[in-house]
Amino acid sequence: MLPKETLTKLFPDWEDGLYDAILNEAELKEAKAGTTLLKMGQNIKSAMLVIEGTIKLYQEDETGGEYFMYHLNPGEACAVTLVCNYHHEQSQVLAKAVTDIQYLAIPIEFMEKWLNEFKSWHYFVIKTYRSRYEELLKTIHEIAFKNMDERLEFYILKYVKQFGAIVNLTHQDIANDLNTSREVISRLLKKMEHNGWIIMNRNSFDWIKK
């Protein structure tokens, strides 16, 4: 059972009744690193609030391709599940746990109910959409205007911001996230190494660009 204090720390400024409602109605779930939490086209039955760990959100192709968009961290909600819940739609994104995670699953029937009952929930939903809308804009900016070298740098910087300057990813991992091939990433990383931006190791590299 999740202590109320965890909730009030992660989600400050909510009405007291909202914390209680969540503790009563939401289910605390766990998932191992690597688990797929949500697939494109899947019907959503509950909203997802992250309590512990990190989730990665992807756009998914029909042919198996993936494109990484943004991270979800504790204290954040998956906007797509709020969408789906509220309007009974299907997921347009792929969500994967990158670390072991804990999250609250709130059955859809409470979405609309709480929107009516709790002003702070309403604001939280708006804030969630707003911030994710902005993340998507950034992603579009990258893909529409930048070549792979700059997109790779942007990608690495997002990683470094999340997990620190030691990047524990293989070239293949990165290639998958950027919907390109391993060879392309290997060559671009090699260039970064020549430029003195990274130190390369097997299975990882260090971001040392100032």
Next chain:
Amino acid sequence: MLPKETLTKLFPDWEDGLYDAILNEAELKEAKAGTTLLKMGQNIKSAMLVIEGTIKLYQEDETGGEYFMYHLNPGEACAVTLVCNYHHEQSQVLAKAVTDIQYLAIPIEFMEKWLNEFKSWHYFVIKTYRSRYEELLKTIHEIAFKNMDERLEFYILKYVKQFGAIVNLTHQDIANDLNTSREVISRLLKKMEHNGWIIMNRNSFDWIKK
């Protein structure tokens, strides 16, 4: 002065007080086709509700490049201006009138006020975000996974849905919207002509693909 009836038709299911508040506080503005309504980085002073005409939303590059994302039609609001208003941020998009337009400009100070006062406004804001978030996801899907030929088809289909099967755009217009060059579009359109998808004219073409 905008008749209340126009408002109730374009924005059904709002509280009566909200219509009155808008009629009292919003300014009805007009703009000619081609006008830039919002630039990236610009501070937003009012929310935009479309009354008449069509607006195009773009992501804008530092170097002058543009990428078309979606249309805004009467009865819709520009999500970005709701963002900016509420959280005092800057525009992350470029908005242009594609036809002569009329829109309501609502000064930012009413955003938060009305979120508190009118449940229907709150829902409207959420609905606006949700639908635009989904538009952005579609855009990402296109640029992350598709080559220019498919993106061009997707682009034309959006146009046809908005304005009908006679596409009054020059190759250069399209190239600008897709952040590519005129030659690329000319060649791809030529292929579509060979495939029997379009009939080409000067300054326009007809979409006849079934």
Next chain:
DNA sequence: ATTTTAGTGTGATATATGTCACCCAATTAA
């Protein structure tokens, strides 16, 4: 009527990226 401009067609070439082939080294499994 003549000139100018805008829209389009198209070859040639450059560059970015995708794909295939194959090698080597580090790690893991047998």
Next chain:
DNA sequence: TTAATTGGGTGACATATATCACACTAAAAT
């Protein structure tokens, strides 16, 4: 200890797109 697997390096080549050059023609301006 040996074999198999995984991560990575790199050449060769294919393809998509960008860029430059220039020609042609319809429409607009003079």
